Amino acid sequence: MKMKKMTFSMMMMMVVLLSSSFAEVSLATVPRDLSNFQNVWQCPSDVYIGRPRTIEQLQTLVKQAKHVRANGLGHSWNTQHFCPASAQSAAAAPEAEANTIFTSNGGGGKDSVNVQLRTISPKQIIVDEENLTVLVDAGVKTRDLLNYLSEFGDGSGYTLPAFSWFIDQTIGGAVATGTHGSSLEYGSFSSEKQLLGVEMVLANGTLVNLTPDTHPQLMRAARVSAGRLGVITKVKLRLVPEMRVRREMNDRLQSVMFNAINEGQRLWNEEGKLSPALNETQFLWWIQQGRVFHVQFERLEATRQDRSKAERAPMVIPQVPNPGPLILQSQGFSTFLDPAIRSVVSTSVAEARDSFITMTEPLYEMHRVNMYDQYEISVPFSTMGNCFNGLRDLLRRNIAISQSFFSPALVRFVSQEDGLLSQTEDGPRLYINIEDYLFYVQGRIINTGFKQVMAYFRSDERCAGSRLHWGKAGWPDAGCWDGAEEYPNTWCDFGCAAMALDPKNKFADSGAVFSWQGSNLESCCSAEHKYQHGPGCQCQAGGRRSDCPAAPGYTNR
Template identity: 40%
Template sequence: MPQEPINPPSLPQANFQGFFQCDDSTKVGRPADIDELKQLVQSYEHIKAVGVGHSWNKEQFCANTSADSSLNLVMTELLTTVNFIENPSDPTEWGANGPPPNFPIQASQGVDEDAARVTVAAGVPQRMLLDYLSKYTAYKQPAGWTLPAFSWFIDQTIGGAVATGTHGSSMTWGSLSSQTHALKLVVANGTEVTLTRESHPHLWRAAGVSVGRLGVITELTLAIVPQQAVTRSLETTQFANFTAQMLEVQEDYVAARESGDEDAIKAALFAVDETQLFWFLPNRVIWRTDYSYSDKEPSDVIPNIDPADAATPEVSAQSGPSDDIVFDQAYTDPVRPNAAIRYGTDGWTRFYTIATQNYVRPGTFERRKAFLSQTEFTTASASFAPYDQYEVSIPLERAGTCLQEVGAEIYGPAKLYEGFRTPGLIRFVNGEEFYLSPTHGGPRMYINIEDYISRSTGKPNTQFQTVIQLFREKCGARLHWGKAGWPEHAQCFDGSVEYPNTWCDYGCAVAELDPGSKFQPLSSLWQWHAQVNGTEVRFDSCCTSQGFDARCTCAPRTSCEGVA
């Protein structure tokens, strides 16, 4: 038997801050290794992988409870992963022999400096991977390594971050999904498949942002870059000025795209490459950070990615369940309301202006520390007051117009800005090839905003919710898969409308890897329909090894029952 994991044998029944509770009947699986994980996948009718529970969307990340046999798998509990989390290792400890065979930042290849890649277990938090890479200084890069672009909040598991298209701000590197070169996935029959862009192009485009619907990610190989000096600049401006800047970027991008001039497209995108901004809504102030370094060039920007041809992996069954790695959930009290949240906007704006200053101060830093990020240890947000975090992605060709139109409502007679306490975070990501990436189809502007009022007052924050709805209606905004807004702002989510060119391609990947809907979560949005000459046909009859058959039509959902 494998050694017992370090943590106690029970886990909360809720996601972030003790809210979004999964059904009490859902068990928690804590496999110690990949073999036990495979056994659990085979043994349960419904499975969802969970990481550190940093999600506001239980509909997507709780296992379906339509049957008694449902399980949430905790990927941080694999023995080698949890030991690393509890006792972080410094790469200088290993010497010339390298880390032990099962070390979670090695799994198969470890840090490959020649290829500029790292292989990591899915349950390793992004922050711990970044810290490990920054200390990898004894070999070819004396300053160490880092991920090319990483997220603002860096304590999610790396597998969960990739599965949801988590991102920083980069028109060159894209989200963490675009920085992934390979991933391993335990699929519905309990086998582990390895996917890359070259080996299985169709399934790769599905797995890159999979939302946990295809299987359990166990390992990833990601791009890394050497640490270097990066200079961060800070501009304080007004919302109206930033809107004017974005209108100019929008116009330049649209004109370049219409002309087909690739260099002009890259120049337009380069104007917001790595740009990150804090938007203090109540006083209309924008803090804009930009970055410069020796080899940053407009030619590095990627306007979009062209998919390649497709292939199919081979899978075969395994067997042999174990009974001592599944536990009941343990209840966690939700974070208590903070009565002070309901009072005034000016005071909270001043508070968060002071709290945010250290993140944006200009200067020259190593790359790992230059780009904006936050951990559980550098914020009081997780315990200070309950909140829901939302994020919308807006097509770059509408970004300036969107800010102009929604801003007029925010600062109009309804005073929608009064629904905000913390600053919004604005970032930019290039177009991605993945079927369910919020930036599929072209580059987008992301706006991350938080509702602190409703959970502390017990009343709907209608001003905040109106802003989310305006982004959806006026700007064609897509919702982030792992954050709040589902189902209230996707009342009848129709993938064939929101992802018109790829929704049914993704459905074909599901039909291939999970034909029995083992990884179907609570949400009902995961449905696909196909027609031929206007007549509904069985969906999988329109699937090929390369995705959805062009001779079929990806049809809309037939009803809104059990929405999102």
Template identity: 35%
Template sequence: MLCRKFSGTAAWAICLIALRTALAQQCRKDPNATSSACGLPLELANFQGYYNCSSAVLVGRPVNLTQLQNLVTNFKHVKGVGVGHSWWQEQFCSGRDADSVNIVMTELDDTLSLINQPSYNTVAPPNFPIQVNETSGTVTVQAGVPQHMLLDYLSKYSTITQPSGWTLAAFSWFIDQTIGGAVATGTHGSTLTHGSLSSQVTELEVVLANGTLATFTPMSNPHLWKALQISVGRLGIITQLTFTIVPQRAVERSLAQITLAQFADQVTAAQNAYNQGSATNNLTLVEQALNSLDETQAFWFVETDQVWRTDYTRLDREPAAVLINIDPTPTVQKFDGTTVPGAFDQILKAPLAPNPAIVGDARFWSNFYATTARSLVAPGTYAARDAYLSVSDLGSRQMSTFDPYDQYELSVPLSQAGDCLKLVVQAAAAPALGAAFRVPALIRFVNREDAYLSNAHGEPRMFVNVEDHLSRQTGVDNVPFLGLVQLLRQQCAARMHWGKAGWPRFAPCFDGAAEYPDSWCHFGCAVQELDPTGKFASESSVWRWRATKNGTDVPLQQCCSPSGFRQECVCAARIECS
């Protein structure tokens, strides 16, 4: 290997990164490259190849809605999988046999045309997969369009009405997912005003279990709407979404470099004010608490005990220019059909090989990522598209090919977020925890949401995103890292993100009635109505409901009404979990 001539860990690591970058650039120049070095498109297999489905499972690649409806109708087990950016195999896979199909939405003719040839023409034909309505302040987009392409299109949508373009009110850190997959899993940025992407949706078009195409809005059916906003693919295949959009304005980004203990004190102050305001019904105090953390994001460099807190202020003036973040490389390849029109054999993806360089000095990697991330948090005034932290499609691909890792995200109720961070401060005092990290943790905040399966259902939450880069390199559990995840789960009432790692280990017998006490059986009633045969159930065992009435177990459907789970029933704990 070329990099072996470098003796030092730092030199070796930098050499590897340089090679990876050069390779990525070469693959960008040759969209048809098929070498194993360039890797298969993310759409062909799950993330990094560690969670492959059974080889018997087929991949559905519909080119139009009719073909999609036929796929849903003709297969017993179906799952929409976005671009496969998931660390949860049991949920990602539709089943284990040839009667199971994982569907991607990136190859509908109009969507694929945009992905292969990005267009930013504001005079869009009727079949264009992104349609802006400036009068209503909305955008309608096909589900397979990557989030970064939607953001770039909006930022360039310059008209007399809005010369600086448009944007989503809040968007996520990873923006390479399909927009339909991002909404289905509750993908979010950091905002205590606008909520996750799911809270910004005003209309959903979905193919249901019986193959029909249905449209839902908050007014048409409030109960089913709350279920569909974040459905984790359990209720159907999303085909089209409408979002509210906001004019692009200048945003001022500030940066404070503090310790984790200082950040914990700041969050504790917000927590206490929030709790006091909630207890006394003082809405002004609650609003002040939320405002103190609104649009706050923090990088926590564990080994060096640094927290980079970034805050954002939206300015009245428009930006002078909009800097775009576009990777023009096509990310989808077309294949010919086999048995069922639109159904194809999987192209299994070999697991990404370990990278021994990442096992080296934790402090080096902490400083390295601090250096590379500094431009992301630099103070200043930017267009909204560029002010908020996000990783481009190309950046995500470069990171995903450098070394295998598992990404966890857990959400902690704001009512105890500060107390939780203080527990984390105590855990971080042990040198072993710093040595267990290679990249910084990302801490964000999301407002309370009504969607039944939203992590933030019930109250605002603090989200902690952490990555384990050692377990897959060494083949041995990264015990201090996993101990932190366990702390968040057991001592901080943390919920796990629907698309991230950790479910089999940290929720082996997930009890939705305990973790989502006010909404779990409401979602179960939506399942009874839209998917009674379990077509979209996947391999995961989380989709279990138990209802009791007058102390006696009854079938869930007896407790369901058009508005959800009936009040006279009890959403009971899973018996096999007790």
């Protein structure tokens, strides 16, 4: 078996030397580690940062703390899943006090810890060419993994079957949240076609290896866990040989997208088929202007393994000027953004690593400094056309709403997966990513048009079954999101897995999301960690507040 490994020990040395296992912080000077990459979505001030240097240190840290949350690089837009339960979060949500997730809350101090995966050193990427798999440490950045794979070995190179346009998260964070691109063939990073196993530190500090063969049900739970089951330390992913991919981009009217979505719904409902026109297709939808960038990909046969083509050409990275604070309205910003995005989606033939759209480093820097929140909603294929037609009506009725959008919406398509909390556990879905810049541009004042669109997605019956991305914004106030309603098929199965792996709720979230109050998990979970629905075993989240705000259910934006 041919294997090769790489270490990032040099890169990490400075971090390790500068950091101790614990660093205390106050809310006023929250560092990036306790907030997201734009220094918002901060954890409460009684949360500590754990910086383990080795897996053994991580195990000790997890074992000793009362509440723990794993962190990658803070590339998410919520505190619910990013921060551990803490004394302060409990105080801020008194309605949830009786909720089972707070039963082990010891009240602040070093009880609540965010553990950083990226301080563990050295980091490893181990390629198994015989079995076409890669075992990678959770703290490795997806960008580093893809670049390493693409140049692997004698230059023949490998890549991941499908990946997201954003690749600056850790691979552990990507898997934890079901991060995805647009693939009706391979699904998200967490799908059974891509994710073959995970290694995790459990609440008692032990390490466990989960695979579909050894732990079928726990592996289904671990596919998308949002940090609720333990700390992922390694993931095993499927590889495909690096290949040529043709990317085609066409400027179209938005009607092209609506027609494709409606036809996709019809084909799914009437013939049970996935529309080939939606596979590996992305629409960047300039809502303000009623137009789309229609981007499609075709995998070509040539791979580097058959020596039929040259090695990866050096990437030309387009520079992106900073728009500065003067472009304050929707049209101006989109005029600025159009060429920047066009440069990364234009028609070309290149290696998969470069052809599938990924954010360039200059674009990342632009994203980092221009404040915004990112939201993503998925809707089932069975209703996606109805949902989008209703949205178009809403935008037509109220033209001002379209001015709430600065950047294009990104519309993608993902196949069904067997992860219990994969958004596509019940069938393929359309995902729409939307971004709110206006909230920050106008001085942290609610962007009402944007919120109306979120309310539409989350409450209109044409979008029934809509779901939120585990790593993005839009999560309702504590006690106002009901897992048993959102994931009716699998919520309590996940509860059974959580009870088995984390019996004392050490990995509880800070937003009362993971709740099974009244579900009687102790008696209703089978030895295989499946919930046995029946008399006395009604799956419910419980603990729901009676005074929740109207859809979309959040008051922080």
